[in-house]
Amino acid sequence: MTIFERPVKDRLDYDGASSFPGAKEHPPAGRAQVGLTAAIVILPFFALGVAIVLAWGQGVALTDLLLAAGLYVVTGLGVTVGFHRLLTHGSFAARPWLRVVLAIAGSMGFQGNVIDWVAVHRRHHAFTDRPGDPHSPYRYGTGLRGQLRGLAHAHLGWLFTDDQTSAERYAPDLLADPTMVRVARAFPALCALSLALPFLAGWAITGTLYGGLTAFLWAGLIRVALLQHVTWSVNSLCHVIGSRPFKTRRHDRSTNVWPLALLSFGESWHNGHHSEPSCARHGLDRGQLDPSAAVIRLFERLGWAGDVHWPDADRIQRRRADHPQQARVLAGD
Numbered sequence: 001m002t003i004f005e006r007p008v009k010d011r012l013d014y015d016g017a018s019s020f021p022g023a024k025e026h027p028p029a030g031r032a033q034v035g036l037t038a039a040i041v042i043l044p045f046f047a048l049g050v051a052i053v054l055a056w057g058q059g060v061a062l063t064d065l066l067l068a069a070g071l072y073v074v075t076g077l078g079v080t081v082g083f084h085r086l087l088t089h090g091s092f093a094a095r096p097w098l099r100v101v102l103a104i105a106g107s108m109g110f111q112g113n114v115i116d117w118v119a120v121h122r123r124h125h126a127f128t129d130r131p132g133d134p135h136s137p138y139r140y141g142t143g144l145r146g147q148l149r150g151l152a153h154a155h156l157g158w159l160f161t162d163d164q165t166s167a168e169r170y171a172p173d174l175l176a177d178p179t180m181v182r183v184a185r186a187f188p189a190l191c192a193l194s195l196a197l198p199f200l201a202g203w204a205i206t207g208t209l210y211g212g213l214t215a216f217l218w219a220g221l222i223r224v225a226l227l228q229h230v231t232w233s234v235n236s237l238c239h240v241i242g243s244r245p246f247k248t249r250r251h252d253r254s255t256n257v258w259p260l261a262l263l264s265f266g267e268s269w270h271n272g273h274h275s276e277p278s279c280a281r282h283g284l285d286r287g288q289l290d291p292s293a294a295v296i297r298l299f300e301r302l303g304w305a306g307d308v309h310w311p312d313a314d315r316i317q318r319r320r321a322d323h324p325q326q327a328r329v330l331a332g333d
């Protein structure tokens with residue numbers, strides 16, 4: 001039985017500090033899934049080692065860095081603007097072709113097929129930091145040891161457990177969309193494309209297979225791993241360290257972590273996001289760098305996106321943790 005299927009009482013009884021009921025049980029995922037996930041996690045570190053040895057004394061080729069940056073931006077925005085803000089939260093509407101392009105770009109980020117990604121993430125919002133959350137760093141309680149173990153679980157460990165999220169329950173809209181079902185089915189092929197593209201580009205640009213190989217290492221494997229760890233850090237670090245300027249639901253401990261803002265394309269303003277989940281901008285305060293929101297604004301100007309949920313100043317003000325009304329609520333008046 002997964003934690004999600006546990007009786008509702010278990011989840012309601014949660015006190016916000018102890019381990020989740022059944023937290024110590026870890027039914028492992030199937031062997032094939034564990035093997036594949038382990039390969040996806042470990043392989044890039046070998047790739048990094050090989051790439052560093054090859055680059056020793058001569059540096060990394062500019063071509064490889066530009067290809068890596070380009071693919072990082074395209075696949076990263078596919079995840080943040082496409083998977084997350086558009087498909088999970090419906091924070092704007094997009095032209096049908098743009099929806100597909102974003103879903104394909106996000107799939108190339110090696111983070112699971114689009115329908116599963118959306119289902120897991122909606123479940124995370126439904127049960128944030130309480131029993132039922134697929135990747136909460138508070139799973140093992142709030143003591144130091146439990147917290148460290150929870151961080152490892154939220155970052156990576158959860159991918160190795162058999163805790164299926166029902167797409168029928170959490171993403172029926174996407175299951176009813178034949179195009180999204182097709183993109184989800186194409187996930188393995190899109191992952192292969194995500195690695196083949198840099199290899200072919202590197203080969204074509206340098207005219208040598210060696211150029212293809214180094215592009216494959218830097219703009220393929222290492223780029224994929226960097227984006228994965230940044231996304232996973234939003235699940236782990238952005239619920240543990242950082243500031244909480246905005247009020248969220250009970251038990252929800254999401255935080256804003258500014259150093260990750262640029263690499264995560266604005267997703268590390270995670271407290272702002274959990275406070276206003278369907279808002280197209282996660283950096284709700286002035287000066288909070290949010291490249292995904294800038295891209296949505298650009299799509300809006302080009303006429304490709306509409307019905308964008310931009311922040312409402314009065315509403316945001318009321319969501320502030322130190323707002324007088326909130327202070328009264330917190331004080332129990």
Ligand SMILES: [Zn+2]
Nearest residue numbers: 124235254270
């Ligand atoms: Zn979260």
Ligand SMILES: [Zn+2]
Nearest residue numbers: 088121125277
């Ligand atoms: Zn979200």
